[in-house]
Amino acid sequence: MTDMPGKFSIYVFVHESGHMIFGWPDLYWYGDYCTMGNRANDLNPVAINDFYRADQGWIPFVDITSEDVNNITSLEVTKPGEVCYRYKNPARPNQEGLVWSYVRNTGRNKVLAGSGLLMQHYDFSIEGNSAADKLGLRIVHASAAGKSSDNPGDQWPSPGSTANTFFKSGTYSEFSDDAYPAIRWYSGTKTGLKITDIGTPGDSLTFCIGENCSEPSSSSSAQESSSSTAELTVQKIALDVTLPLDNNYAYETLDLKGSEVAQILGIKQSEIEDKVTFYGVEPDGTLNSRTTGEGTGHWFDKDGKIVAWDPNGSSIVFSNVDLTTMTTKIGHMPNKVKSGDSFTIRQALVYGSKQVTFEITVTIEGGTTVITNLRKAKYGKPGSKIFNALGKPVGVRNANGALPDLPKGVYVEVAK
Numbered sequence: 001m002t003d004m005p006g007k008f009s010i011y012v013f014v015h016e017s018g019h020m021i022f023g024w025p026d027l028y029w030y031g032d033y034c035t036m037g038n039r040a041n042d043l044n045p046v047a048i049n050d051f052y053r054a055d056q057g058w059i060p061f062v063d064i065t066s067e068d069v070n071n072i073t074s075l076e077v078t079k080p081g082e083v084c085y086r087y088k089n090p091a092r093p094n095q096e097g098l099v100w101s102y103v104r105n106t107g108r109n110k111v112l113a114g115s116g117l118l119m120q121h122y123d124f125s126i127e128g129n130s131a132a133d134k135l136g137l138r139i140v141h142a143s144a145a146g147k148s149s150d151n152p153g154d155q156w157p158s159p160g161s162t163a164n165t166f167f168k169s170g171t172y173s174e175f176s177d178d179a180y181p182a183i184r185w186y187s188g189t190k191t192g193l194k195i196t197d198i199g200t201p202g203d204s205l206t207f208c209i210g211e212n213c214s215e216p217s218s219s220s221s222a223q224e225s226s227s228s229t230a231e232l233t234v235q236k237i238a239l240d241v242t243l244p245l246d247n248n249y250a251y252e253t254l255d256l257k258g259s260e261v262a263q264i265l266g267i268k269q270s271e272i273e274d275k276v277t278f279y280g281v282e283p284d285g286t287l288n289s290r291t292t293g294e295g296t297g298h299w300f301d302k303d304g305k306i307v308a309w310d311p312n313g314s315s316i317v318f319s320n321v322d323l324t325t326m327t328t329k330i331g332h333m334p335n336k337v338k339s340g341d342s343f344t345i346r347q348a349l350v351y352g353s354k355q356v357t358f359e360i361t362v363t364i365e366g367g368t369t370v371i372t373n374l375r376k377a378k379y380g381k382p383g384s385k386i387f388n389a390l391g392k393p394v395g396v397r398n399a400n401g402a403l404p405d406l407p408k409g410v411y412v413e414v415a416k
């Protein structure tokens with residue numbers, strides 16, 4: 001405990017509350033990256049680090065496994081402090097792991113010297129941060145590659161924070177065992193974690209788990225064209241929408257993340273409408289320039305194929321995009337769907353050699369779905385109840401639609 005003489009320090013109040021209310025330890029040798037670490041600023045104390053926030057259940061953990069690292073996954077897109085990614089040491093899954101999240105130096109984190117992915121190494125078997133060479137929670141510095149170990153003396157009380165602690169586009173755009181020979185599990189074995197293609201910090205940050213996220217277009221027309229044609233790099237944005245069961249084309253408006261798209265394409269958001277080419281994407285990845293919905297829109301069949309509107313045909317879901325507002329109206333054909341039906345539809349924007357594909361999962365309200373992959377089902381309808389395989393309730397999706405922190409397994413979701 002610290003007494004509070006003279007000018008009232010919000011830092012001291014918040015820090016001591018951290019001890020008393022949550023039982024968090026002092027994070028010596030840690031730096032400015034948490035209010036339980038350095039006293040970086042008395043009047044604008046740094047936020048609690050995202051690992052502690054996730055541990056309290058304030059934000060979700062997203063568990064990454066070696067399977068994710070070694071397989072093709074969709075590019076991760078995360079907002080500051082939105083989720084905490086966690087990669088457990090397979091040999092000691094309940095004790096040790098690496099965690100990371102997007103930390104941006106605005107608002108509560110304004111004092112920090114940089115922005116990007118902030119990675120941490122935890123070990124619950126080490127009690128707190130009470131010895132420099134044995135830290136229960138330490139920052140994995142992006143700039144520490146090649147050192148045999150971080151110099152503990154550099155951590156407390158200075159440098160506080162450095163811009164090069166954060167992983168981001170440029171020199172420190174990747175984490176791997178090869179690039180970081182000093183970062184190992186405390187047993188000395190390699191972690192097996194690999195993160196590549198870490199983007200530029202903005203409203204959100206993108207990165208790839210493993211190294212297989214962006215892929216050249218697989219459409220046959222691109223492969224048949226001459227070798228002078230530049231390869232199209234495809235970045236996917238996964239979106240979910242739940243529709244009411246309705247008989248009069250009721251729609252939901254879905255945000256297409258205009259600023260993120262503009263960042264990926266390398267243009268201003270206000271330029272999207274004039275500069276990009278809009279397509280529907282067939283299930284095999286082929287781009288289809290024919291629009292079949294209203295304006296820049298499409299009708300899709302149950303398999304996501306682009307079809308013409310026909311109440312007696314196979315058209316079942318529409319997505320009518322507005323490039324000015326970067327939103328889309330999504331709805332379904334009357335009398336053709338039932339509660340719990342789910343469809344995947346794709347639309348794309350292309351500019352130069354870059355393609356952004358929106359992969360939209362459309363679910364009809366009121367259904368029951370089986371969850372087999374917690375990562376894929378990360379977001380859904382807020383308030384939906386989750387049951388385990390024995391039918392016991394285990395939680396509810398939060399206001400953002402995120403799942404509660406659940407161990408791997410099969411779950412049943414009942415839409416609210």
Ligand SMILES: [Zn+2]
Nearest residue numbers: 001015019026
């Ligand atoms: Zn303290």
